[in-house]
Amino acid sequence: MKSAIVFGGIAALVAVAGWFAAPMLAPSRPPVPYFIADGLPAHLSDWGVVGTGGGRLSLGRNVVPYDLATPLFTDYAGKLRTVYVPPGQPARYDDTQTFDFPVGTIISKTFYYPLPAGVGAADGQVLPTTPANAQNGAAGLDLTHVRLMETRILARRASGWIALPYVWNAEQTDAELMRTGTIEHLAMQLPDGKTQDVAYAVPNVNQCASCHTPDNASRKLSPIGPKARHLNHVFAYADGAENQLAHWQRLGLLADAPAPEAAPRNADYHDTTQPLAARARAYLDINCGHCHNARGLARTTGLHLDAGVTDIRRLGTCKPPVAAGPGTGDHIFDIVPGKPDDSILAFRLAATAPGIRMPEAGRTLVHQEGVALIRDWIASLPGSCNS
Amino acid sequence: MRHQIGLTQGEPSLGRTGRTGQAVRLVLGVSLGITLAGGLASCKKHAPAAAVDKDVQAKLLGELIDAKPGDVISIPAGTYHFDTSLSLNVDGVTVKGAGKDATILDFSGLVNGAEGMLVHASDFTIEGLTLQNTKGDALKINEGQNIVIRGVRARWTGGPSTKNGAYGLYPVQTKNLLVEDSEAIGASDAGIYVGQSKNIVVRNNTVRQNVAGIEIENSTDADVHDNIATENTGGILVFNMPNLPVPGSSTRVFHNHSFANNTANFGARGTAVASVPAGTGVIVNSNPKVEIFDNDIADNQTANVIVSSYFSTGYMNKTGVAAAYDPYPSAIYIYGNRFQGGGTSPDGVKLQALRVAMFGVGGHFPDVLWDGYFDKSKLVNGKIDPALAICVDNGAAGVLNADGPEEYKNPSTDTAQYACTLPKLPPVVLTGKLAEAATK
Numbered sequence: 001m002k003s004a005i006v007f008g009g010i011a012a013l014v015a016v017a018g019w020f021a022a023p024m025l026a027p028s029r030p031p032v033p034y035f036i037a038d039g040l041p042a043h044l045s046d047w048g049v050v051g052t053g054g055g056r057l058s059l060g061r062n063v064v065p066y067d068l069a070t071p072l073f074t075d076y077a078g079k080l081r082t083v084y085v086p087p088g089q090p091a092r093y094d095d096t097q098t099f100d101f102p103v104g105t106i107i108s109k110t111f112y113y114p115l116p117a118g119v120g121a122a123d124g125q126v127l128p129t130t131p132a133n134a135q136n137g138a139a140g141l142d143l144t145h146v147r148l149m150e151t152r153i154l155a156r157r158a159s160g161w162i163a164l165p166y167v168w169n170a171e172q173t174d175a176e177l178m179r180t181g182t183i184e185h186l187a188m189q190l191p192d193g194k195t196q197d198v199a200y201a202v203p204n205v206n207q208c209a210s211c212h213t214p215d216n217a218s219r220k221l222s223p224i225g226p227k228a229r230h231l232n233h234v235f236a237y238a239d240g241a242e243n244q245l246a247h248w249q250r251l252g253l254l255a256d257a258p259a260p261e262a263a264p265r266n267a268d269y270h271d272t273t274q275p276l277a278a279r280a281r282a283y284l285d286i287n288c289g290h291c292h293n294a295r296g297l298a299r300t301t302g303l304h305l306d307a308g309v310t311d312i313r314r315l316g317t318c319k320p321p322v323a324a325g326p327g328t329g330d331h332i333f334d335i336v337p338g339k340p341d342d343s344i345l346a347f348r349l350a351a352t353a354p355g356i357r358m359p360e361a362g363r364t365l366v367h368q369e370g371v372a373l374i375r376d377w378i379a380s381l382p383g384s385c386n387s
Numbered sequence: 388m389r390h391q392i393g394l395t396q397g398e399p400s401l402g403r404t405g406r407t408g409q410a411v412r413l414v415l416g417v418s419l420g421i422t423l424a425g426g427l428a429s430c431k432k433h434a435p436a437a438a439v440d441k442d443v444q445a446k447l448l449g450e451l452i453d454a455k456p457g458d459v460i461s462i463p464a465g466t467y468h469f470d471t472s473l474s475l476n477v478d479g480v481t482v483k484g485a486g487k488d489a490t491i492l493d494f495s496g497l498v499n500g501a502e503g504m505l506v507h508a509s510d511f512t513i514e515g516l517t518l519q520n521t522k523g524d525a526l527k528i529n530e531g532q533n534i535v536i537r538g539v540r541a542r543w544t545g546g547p548s549t550k551n552g553a554y555g556l557y558p559v560q561t562k563n564l565l566v567e568d569s570e571a572i573g574a575s576d577a578g579i580y581v582g583q584s585k586n587i588v589v590r591n592n593t594v595r596q597n598v599a600g601i602e603i604e605n606s607t608d609a610d611v612h613d614n615i616a617t618e619n620t621g622g623i624l625v626f627n628m629p630n631l632p633v634p635g636s637s638t639r640v641f642h643n644h645s646f647a648n649n650t651a652n653f654g655a656r657g658t659a660v661a662s663v664p665a666g667t668g669v670i671v672n673s674n675p676k677v678e679i680f681d682n683d684i685a686d687n688q689t690a691n692v693i694v695s696s697y698f699s700t701g702y703m704n705k706t707g708v709a710a711a712y713d714p715y716p717s718a719i720y721i722y723g724n725r726f727q728g729g730g731t732s733p734d735g736v737k738l739q740a741l742r743v744a745m746f747g748v749g750g751h752f753p754d755v756l757w758d759g760y761f762d763k764s765k766l767v768n769g770k771i772d773p774a775l776a777i778c779v780d781n782g783a784a785g786v787l788n789a790d791g792p793e794e795y796k797n798p799s800t801d802t803a804q805y806a807c808t809l810p811k812l813p814p815v816v817l818t819g820k821l822a823e824a825a826t827k
Contacts, residue, residue: 179449179452180445180448180449180452181448181471181499183470183471183498183499199498199499201471201498201499203499204448204452204471204474205452206448206451206452206474206475206476207472207474207499207500209474209476210474210505213507216507216530217530219476219507297507297529299560299632300529300530300560300582300583300631302630302631312706313630313706313707313709316707317706317707318704318706318707318708319630319707319708320628320629320630320657320659320700320702320707320708321657321658322582322628322630322631322659323553323554323557323559323576323580323582324553324655324657324658325523325524325552325553325554325575325576325654325655325658326549326550326551326552326553326655327553327655328655328656328657328658329655329657330655330657331657332656332657332701332702333657333702333704333707334707344657353522354497354498354499354500354501354522354523355501355502355521355522355523355524355552355553356522360500360501360523361499361500364498383706385704385706385707386704387704387705387706
């Protein structure tokens with residue numbers, strides 16, 4: 001495998017002994033989650049939250065899939081998110097913050113691309129994930145036309161959360177710990193017949209912290225997605241549809257959650273039946289709000305885009321940039337109401353150059369649907385910056 | 388409203404020199420000869436131009452990830468090409484090269500991340516290396532205390548270009564900071580940019596060909612001394628920006644040499660530095676308590692010293708600027724500097740017209756240019772409060788009040804109102820290990 005060659009020189013660093021490096025289990029016998037309290041497990045299979053066999057990525061026992069109302073955009077990759085909470089130790093609900101998970105919690109996010117017909121996982125050709133070819137993951141993933149890229153583990157240890165990126169091997173049988181990250185060059189076949197080169201970046205462990213540090217002063221890692229507002233909607237589980245908060249509470253993953261109607265809820269940015277502003281704010285919340293908040297890494301900019309912000313100046317209206325450099329695109333305000341073409345926010349979402357694009361990490365392509373949404377929202381805003 | 392007044396060039400700046408064409412040269416200049424040596428089989432049109440030193444990069448990333456407090460991470464002499472931003476999240480680490488001429492980290496082929504090195508840590512020292520050709524900032528230190536940047540060069544090798552990364556050396560929200568013996572060349576915003584920090588010494592550095600050579604922004608208690616600033620658009624800036632957690636104050640700019648900072652402004656429109664006229668030696672914008680003394684300031688074509696308000700940047704508006712923000716410079720004390728030349732060709736049509744109208748075709752602005760904004764709500768008996776005054780005690784140096792508020796209608800060279808003194812600011816005292824470093 002290419003990455004094994006590249007990183008062969010530092011095998012000692014990344015490949016701390018794999019105590020449980022057994023072959024992946026067949027789906028008839030789901031893997032058993034195994035919380036590893038110390039060290040750096042070399043293989044994803046060590047954790048037992050997902051396993052491969054029989055052409056499927058299957059979920060471990062008591063591993064619950066989930067999704068977010070509006071997700072982070074990651075170069076049109078599909079994502080399967082799972083949570084495992086030690087039995088009898090539910091996470092504590094919170095209205096706005098990530099739930100307080102107990103030691104022993106294992107969260108995983110598997111990134112994948114659908115494959116064109118007749119193409120193998122090792123060929124380097126992929127398709128963008130769309131609502132039509134995405135899998136909801138209720139029963140794992142059908143790997144028939146899928147390339148698994150990486151699975152990121154967030155495990156709650158006694159010392160706090162640890163973030164570990166695992167990169168899937170060419171055989172798609174297991175994923176290997178790659179703490180220094182890697183870049184995979186892909187050729188993405190677009191619907192119009194063109195091919196888009198993608199330098200798919202698996203983050204290194206320190207880069208994980210660049211998003212997963214909600215409070216830059218404490219620098220403690222935390223999951224981002226498992227918050228009430230992102231989970232408060234119906235998920236089509238294998239045994240029937242149910243609101244995720246209610247499901248988690250019923251299974252004992254979560255305690256003290258209010259009824260879904262009483263909990264905050266972000267919009268699905270795709271859902272045009274929902275208000276434009278709610279869709280745009282949900283999009284900015286999950287794509288930008290983890291850094292752009294009062295305590296996050298981008299608090300130095302004075303631009304706060306997380307869900308709770310109501311001050312339109314904090315949201316960027318007529319706000320001069322602070323440290324954008326060429327990222328202004330020669331525009332003078334973050335948002336000019338009614339004028340997406342004059343707004344730095346729209347410019348940076350539509351940019352791909354490192355140093356210009358936002359978010360800074362996690363994407364190299366333009367999310368056309370996301371840009372269109374934010375432009376529509378800016379176009380709908382009243383007022384001007386002329387006084 | 389936005390463009391009516393201006394120390395800016397008055398018009399949107401798409402036509403400025405230096406804005407285009409440079410970036411291509413930059414990339415090609417670095418890649419020549421190296422792609423051949425690397426023999427990259429997978430090199431496609433989006434792949435980096437230069438062969439990435441994967442082994443060195445992975446080793447360094449691993450050391451940064453696994454660093455423990457007290458570690459010294461050494462990078463041997465050599466030029467290394469990286470495609471990934473470096474980052475450090477552990478306190479108490481030193482990153483050390485073999486000298487800024489010997490250890491060179493090149494980020495021309497950066498695809499993952501934006502900065503050269505991004506640090507979230509305290510008790511951090513970096514010394515003896517060059518970070519060059521980053522897409523974003525070369526070195527960003529985002530929150531931390533007891534930070535030393537010593538003998539570090541940040542540069543873009545293709546000359547001034549708007550396509551260059553924004554900041555060279557960029558500590559932000561730091562406390563107890565020493566930047567010394569370093570260099571910044573070609574930043575499209577500020578070469579050395581100290582933001583939202585406290586207790587700062589910036590000394591013995593050289594800054595060239597940046598839009599802003601050294602910028603102290605929303606920072607408190609800074610000593611900027613014994614630096615050389617030349618060929619920038621503006622040499623040394625002391626700014627306060629709106630909407631940030633804290634305003635800055637109390638900066639001393641002394642014993643620097645700021646000369647011939649006449650490079651056309653190549654900052655992207657919308658940045659604070661885009662408002663700086665080309666040909667500025669030292670500029671204060673919207674900042675209280677600034678002392679400028681014992682400097683050699685020469686041949687800056689707009690003015691050797693500018694004192695200005697946020698109103699002159701063109702970005703002031705009621706919706707997007709916090710009401711609590713104070714856009715006026717106050718308690719500015721300029722004394723004992725050695726001025727020479729300068730003011731001969733101010734940037735922008737309006738300032739040129741003002742120069743000709745007041746001083747004749749061959750004339751020049753005096754050494755100090757004030758845009759004329761002051762806070763009318765703080766007048767005492769109809770006069771500027773002596774505690775908030777601009778005081779110039781600098782021999783024969785003249786002052787021009789450009790009357791920005793009235794669009795240059797009533798400019799004045801009467802210096803009577805500046806004949807005053809202000810209490811001198813105390814020197815900055817670095818603490819802890821930095822105190823020892825400071826008296827080395």
